[in-house]
Amino acid sequence: MEKTKWTVDAAHSSLEFVVKHMMMSKAKGVFNDFDATIEADPENLEGAEVEFTINVNSIDTRNEARDNHLQSADFFDVENHPTITFKATNITKKSEGNYDVTGDFTIRGTTKPVTFDVTLEGLHKDPMSGNQVAGFSGSGKISRKEFGLTWNAALETGGVLVGDEVKINIEIEAHKQA
Numbered sequence: 001m002e003k004t005k006w007t008v009d010a011a012h013s014s015l016e017f018v019v020k021h022m023m024m025s026k027a028k029g030v031f032n033d034f035d036a037t038i039e040a041d042p043e044n045l046e047g048a049e050v051e052f053t054i055n056v057n058s059i060d061t062r063n064e065a066r067d068n069h070l071q072s073a074d075f076f077d078v079e080n081h082p083t084i085t086f087k088a089t090n091i092t093k094k095s096e097g098n099y100d101v102t103g104d105f106t107i108r109g110t111t112k113p114v115t116f117d118v119t120l121e122g123l124h125k126d127p128m129s130g131n132q133v134a135g136f137s138g139s140g141k142i143s144r145k146e147f148g149l150t151w152n153a154a155l156e157t158g159g160v161l162v163g164d165e166v167k168i169n170i171e172i173e174a175h176k177q178a
Helices: 064-071
Strands: 004-008 014-021 025-031 034-041 044-055 083-095 098-107 110-125 132-143 162-176
Touching: 025 064, 034 162, 044 098, 083 110, 098 132, 110 162
Parallel strands: none
Antiparallel strands: 004 034, 004 162, 014 025, 014 162, 034 044, 044 083, 083 098, 098 110, 110 132, 132 162
16 A cells, blocks of 8 residues: 555544552543644555644543643643644554654653554444545653653652653544545
């Protein structure tokens, strides 16, 4: 298959994150509004062009007060940095259908290289439209402090309220553009 343009089907895609809370449990959330520009041969992602843009205002942790705090200058500073972006710079095939996708990840104006483990979950023809559809799963992790997300609170028993490591999970359904 040749390299073609693909669009993300938001209804069948998700972008989730997990971070330790109080050193013992996990707080989870999603970004409900994100888009990607993908130009790729899904059967061989090496050489693909991949760019993601995430609307930080779409953060949803199922707790409005926490969402508002995450949007504030203590964390994402949405007023000055309304988006998070990722642009792939290198894609290396690890095994059949499995890749390391490294790129420039930008949060709060700070850009760092981040690598995601990405798997092609399948490639099928949509029975409704007849169009080609590809499914991808990806996971990675970042240090939030490296991106200027340093707010925290000490716990009375030792440790901190919010962990540094943030795990990111991505599920993408992409449709081949006509």
